[in-house]
Amino acid sequence: MRRTFGVVAIFLGLAACQPRGEVRIDPAAAALGTVETVFVGTTRGETPATGEEYGRARSEVTRFARLDVSVPPDRKPGAIRFTPPRRKPDPQTDFVTTKEISYPEPRAFRDDLAGALRREGRGRREAVIFVHGFNTTFAEGAYRLAQLGHDLDLNGVLVHYSWPSRAHALGYVYDRDSALFARDGLEVLLRQVEAAGAERVLIVAHSMGAALTMETLRQIAIEEDQPVLDRIEAVVLISPDIDIDVFRAQARRVGPLANPIIIFTSRKDRALALSAGLTGEADRLGNLTDVAELGDLDVTLLDTTAFSTGAGHFNVGNSPALLALLGRIGDVDSVLAADQSARTGLLPGAVLTVQGATQIVLYPVAAISGLQR
Template sequence: MRRIVSVLCLCLVAACAPRGEILLVEDAALPARSIFVGTTRGPDPETGQDLGRGRLESLRFARYDVSVPPDRGPGDISYPDPRRAPDPARDFLTTGAEFYPQAPAFRADLRRALARNGGEAVVFVHGYNNTFAEGLYRFAQIGHDLKVPGVLVHYSWPSRSNVMGYAYDRDSALFARDGFEHLLREIRAAGARRIVVIAHSMGGALSMETLRQMAISGDTETLSRVNGMVLISPDLDVDVFRAQARRIGRLPDPFIIFTSRRDRALQLAARLTGESARLGNLQDVTPISDLKVTMVEVGAFATGEGHFDVAKSPALIALLGSTGEVAAVLEGDQTGRTGLIPGVVLTVREATRIVLTPVDELAMGLTN
């Protein structure tokens, strides 16, 4: 009964929340950051809406220029409401959109952007129950609030964008592996010297599966460019993760896993799969201690369902963004570092676990 009640509560919360949509406002005066996009989304088979839950076997390419509003708090996203005039001061807006008919045109634009940014590409893979706009605007918010360097590239896979579509999304994540592999190869062909993958929730499983199949196919050239990976609340079985990591071989370095003991979404996923935990709410580093990874526990900063605190918690954003450590990690500056920032550190064999504490609590502990 408790499981049923939990599912119903999550459904009610999701049903009440407004869904993100793209609103194009062509205003050159608005500051905007370009996000390149590779997607396997097709039209929704029920509504006909483009970039919906339909699955495309071929990869589509685009570039969106997204304006981040100044009048908001860290972690907040305000989607434009089509029933009123857009407000650049509080709404995330798309100020430009370019759709590429073929991969070479996409690659040429991406090559120019990479040349201006030292060859650094940061790729975001969204999680379960996301519309196209929600994934795009969330990446724009992460890039802005955490000061993510380099060229932003978003991989949007065909989520059903419905809280009851968990099984559909798990199948879609498997379906989308070839598209993600294709996108990574295009980024490498465009001249990327370094690729960092940031994946949330079910996107973590998709990303690991893609790297695994690239290792099997022997694409060492592209894999060698993926030299940084960040999994945020990965909805992934721990044993499956270990099997993927073994097949990949040398993992990207750094390899960071953000976990939370207060992640209610993963607690529910674990119960539904008959497990004690998913990788994203694992509390003991021992099961993955033979892997060179850094687990960062952020449960002390939990907001809402606690499933995306890295992007949504103002306190955690302030802690990570203000120190400049996120940018340093993504840029590969690992000299003398044991993790993101000072915290309670436990190292077991190859793996490191860091438990982050709010600054005020840390200060109280130092004075007591």
């Protein structure tokens, strides 16, 4: 019983007392902030009791929307500020929706998305699909993608898959079931993106959304739909809340992709430590320490432990230093090809390769300078 109360207390602590993200519309915010357009596919249903159009309820029909999100000028990279309830948004500091569109049917969504892709020009028509994690509202997932798109200056069109999280610190079991429920919806979205003319697709999935993503890719592989898999340029899993044996089975069934699956890990991820405790395991994929456990898979582990603060469950998006470093993520290939003694800048720590798997330890710039002296 004490352990149960302890887990509950820690989950509530991780949730903190910050205002939750919700869609607040202010067209005038576009004049102050930088507007990022986020296309959305969702299996969230309407919640009449609260008036939420996209709430915790599960919808068997995948619906489509678009949010134009103003990223405020007064913020640090990685930071997202939501407007507290009953207060008017401040577009100088708050993430605000300047325009919201709910598409009446998939064709309208696909046509709008196709237009955005065509504006990227032939050869550059890439879609970046973000799949949010545990305890996330509709707005929080969309705003997080807008933040990542802005801070990392991502090329391509931003697409968010919003699955029906309960958005509550104690909704872990509900969210795990919802992630399984939402597999078909993500597959529907991937097919819509392909039909809209995306030449390449980058999937970025966080936490429980990583489990959903791998299950969906496995499902597509079982259906032998190779054209969809061939469009996927890369899969990036951030703090993935996945059992390691389950991931191994998923990855083997999906088979080779265009590039290795990139997995961001942290040994100080408190949320994943709790998840491991709840499931009776030592580790989850997102806090794996021994790359040899994945040696027979084509994966790259990026250890972000040195950037961990707080719960350490979204280092990639929250750390200004890590965001700056990731702006040079293209250096990974050259670093892996270089001799150990020639490595500088991006990856000064240990680079360990076991068969097809590679583990890279990332360090802040201050640590890099110290190591190179």
